[in-house]
Amino acid sequence: MPGSDRSTGDGTAARLVALSVDAQDPLRLARVWAAALRWEVGAATDDEVGLVPTDGTRFGIVFRRVAEPKVGKSRIHLDLTTSSLDDQRDSVAQLVALGARPIDIGQRPDEEHVVLADPEGNELCLIEPGNSFLAGCDRLGALSCDGTRAVGLFWSAALGWPLVWDQDEETAIRDPDGTGPLITWGGLPLPPKVGRNRLRLDIAPTDGTDQRAEVDRLVALGATPADIGHRPAGGVGLTDPDGNELCLLPAPAARRGQEAAAS
Structure with missing residues (x-):
């Protein structure tokens, strides 16, 4: 895949x-996504269910x-990868049996992926x-987003993930160690946003970084403080340059302190 090793600045x-x-039935949706991803259902309450990766992915998925x-x-x-046409067909059949359905979002007749x-x-x-763009990725090949080049550059700097694709207004980033x-x-055109996004990224400062300082850094990169609705305790709501909600969780040390105080 064409790529670049450009850094994102000062290393922060x-x-x-x-x-x-967001889910009306978190447990049901978690079970469907676990089957799709071949991940495991983790901790669950009535209102929140987590998925635990079984591959190289270093973040989880939480249904709220x-x-x-x-x-x-x-x-x-x-975007989920498949190893063969049989794997693709079997995956579709499995998910349809669990309640998924084929849909048309404007894909062309010559496109080989199934939506x-x-x-x-x-x-x-x-x-x-055999999709070359996702070569080397595990089952979860990509979080595929509607968004401008500006928002791709924002997230590259926010996470410290280098650009591995930057062409014709389309961008892609990946963890610097090449996993996940x-x-x-x-790129453009950007579809209209209807209400709050039901899918968003939850991020946290790295150890040694204050949450307030991280808010300031993200705002300097183009984020905007915002009411994003339901969020974890201590989380700060923001939107990225395209208006997509994100949540900045407390710094790891602060989270550990909160958990110890609650125990």
């Missing part, structure tokens, strides 16, 4: 903790209960085997 970076997903149904197309969806919606309408793609999925942005 946040850590990607989780992809947060909300009352509202999904409206409009998501700005983030999963599904999960039981609450969240889009995901089963990518054809890509995060990609498709």
Whole structure:
């Protein structure tokens, strides 16, 4: 894959903790996504269910209960790799049996990936085997995002993940050690945003970085403080330059202190 080893400045970076997903039925959705990703269902309460990676991914997925149904197309969806045409067909059949359905989001007849919606309408793609762009990725090939080049550059600097693709307004970043999925942005035109995103990125300062200082750094990069609705205790709501919600969790040391105080 064409790429670059450009750094993101002074080395300061946040850590990607989780992809947060709003869900009317968190446990059901977690079970469907666990089957799709071949991950494991982890800690669960009535209102929150986590998925634990079984591959090289270094962040989890958390489903959080909300009352509202999904409206409009998501700005983030999963691209899942497959090892063969049989694997692609079997994956589609398995997910349809669990409540997913094929959908048309404007894909061309000559495109070989299969687009599904999960039981609450969240889009995901089963990518054809041998896709060169996702070569070297595990089952979770990419978090595929609607977004401008500016937002790709923002997230590259925010996470300290270098650009591995930057062409024709499309961008992609990946963890510097080459593990886990890509995060990609498709460039313009940017579809309209309908309400709050149901999928967002939860990040946290690295050890030794104060949360307030990290808020200031993200704002300097182009983020905006915002009310993002439900968020974990101590989280600070922001939006990225394209208006997508994100949550900055407390610094790891502060989180450990809060957990110790609650125990």
